[in-house]
Amino acid sequence: MSIMVMSVVVIGGGIVGVRLARALRDHPADVHLLEKDALGAGTTAKSIAVFSWLESDPSPFAQSLRERAWRTYADRIAEDAISFERIGALLVARTESYRSQLEHAAETYAEHGPDVELLDPADLEAFGIAPEETAGALYTPEEGYLDPGELVSQWAAEAREGGADIRTGVEATGIRTRNGAVTAVETTDGEIAADVVINAAGPWAPRLNRMVGVSAPLRHTKGRILVLETDGDRTLPYTQFESGQYVRGEGRSQVFAGRLEREYADASELDPDEPRSVGGEFYADVADTTARLVPAVADADVAAEWVGLRTVTPDGLPIVGPTAVDGYHLACGLSGLGITYAPVVGDLLAEYVATGDRPPALDRLAPDRFA
The missing domain is CATH 3.50.50.60 (FAD/NAD(P)-binding domain)
Structure with a gap:
């Protein structure tokens, strides 16, 4: 037949x-x-290539999608067929209300998701984060980035x-x-x-x-990223602050810095063929905030930048x-x-x-x- x-x-x-x-x-x-x-x-x-486990408001359904996707990657990683840099991830609170939200997230992850740990501000210094600027964090050692x-x-x-x-x-x-x-x-x-x-x-x-x-x-947000060249001697974990700003180590001497922008209400349809730069205001804001929250990159030079459009849903x-x-x-x-x-x-x-x-x-x- x-x-x-x-x-x-x-x-x-x-x-x-x-x-x-x-x-x-x-x-x-x-x-x-x-x-x-x-x-x-x-x-x-134009991504930072992180396999993302952590969310401040996780849902079992979204986690089930991640788990199925991860099995595809994990098989290849185990065979040394693809590279994966496991650097861990932090969601960092700067207010007590957000810390409370992370505590609820930890309870969800205890039932469905990666191994996580709640950290106090003093614990964050080991990750290169200024403890006085935080109210604690949610940490997993399982995140990392692919190629x-x-x-x-x-x-x-x-x-x-x-x-x-x-x-x-x-x-x-x-x-x-x-x-x-x-x-x-x-x-x-x-x-x-x-x-x-x-x-x-x-x-x-x-x-x-x-x-x-x-x-x-479907709407668009701008994924604006700065590549910082540092004199650091460690690889920073993927670290996302309460404001949505993030850093992610790339080897021991570079750091990607940007801001997570996924809100549909703040997005609009953009022309993906139009050339874009990060812009002076974004550059100054990210550079200033990153230097304050991550002292190790305070004197970093900007080695490169790029903008990639993210297509978001409600x-x-x-x-x-x-x-x-x-x-x-x-x-x-x-x-x-x-x-x-x-x-x-x-x-x-x-x-x-x-x-x-x-x-x-x-x-x-x-x-x-x-x-």
Whole structure:
């Protein structure tokens, strides 16, 4: 008996799109992946690459996604197939009310999540944090950072081995539909017939949605990052302060510094093709605050900077699954957690697209949850 092979076009060659192409190789599908630049050159390249375990208000569902995603990484780390720098993570309180919130988070993690420990201000000096500026912290030794380029390269190679057609420098310029279903993708390299189109285009996702008349609550925030060169003799853990500002050690002599901006209410749709710099006000604010909270970097020089757009959703969870246009699926809105969620988003959607069986987790991530 012959097996019908569907044509699947994945638009976007960041970590989510490449993971989708890799996951689909295990199913009978003719897979095409389109990336208008180089693989992993967009938001994926402009992240700080942390696998994020800690949240100040954790939910069991979000933790279950993290645990499934982590199993994918852990297997490869155990085989020395990918690099992982385990540096730990701190959520640092500057007020007693936020410390109380972290105490509640610790109770949640005791039942569902990583090993955590509540620290007093005096404990933070060992991590290079000014204790007099804090009210304590929540700590896990389990967080660390990966190499996004390495992940994208490996998954792309494995997808190609499975027969995927991966095209770089090729932009999707239109999506054809007939009778409410996708039929083809128009590109700068010709037209590709499609039974399924997956929008994994990161900050370009709203633009693709408009091609087929699909509306989804996606907005952008600016992921602005400074790279500080220090004379330090230790690697700082990923440290996120109550204000959302963070630092993350990169080896023993560099520190990434920025501010976590994930609030949908404060976001807007931006042009992802527009060049951006961190800006003087952000630079001064981050430099001043970092020097006060992390004395070890007070005299650091700024070695580099970059800005990557984060695509955020109202509830902070990705938007994954089918839309009102038959065959058109979303895999976007990872809200700054692309490295963390990419394996689970890719694997869940690949399973659904290939089998028609909807994994229960997709009910919580479905585009129509905002209707």
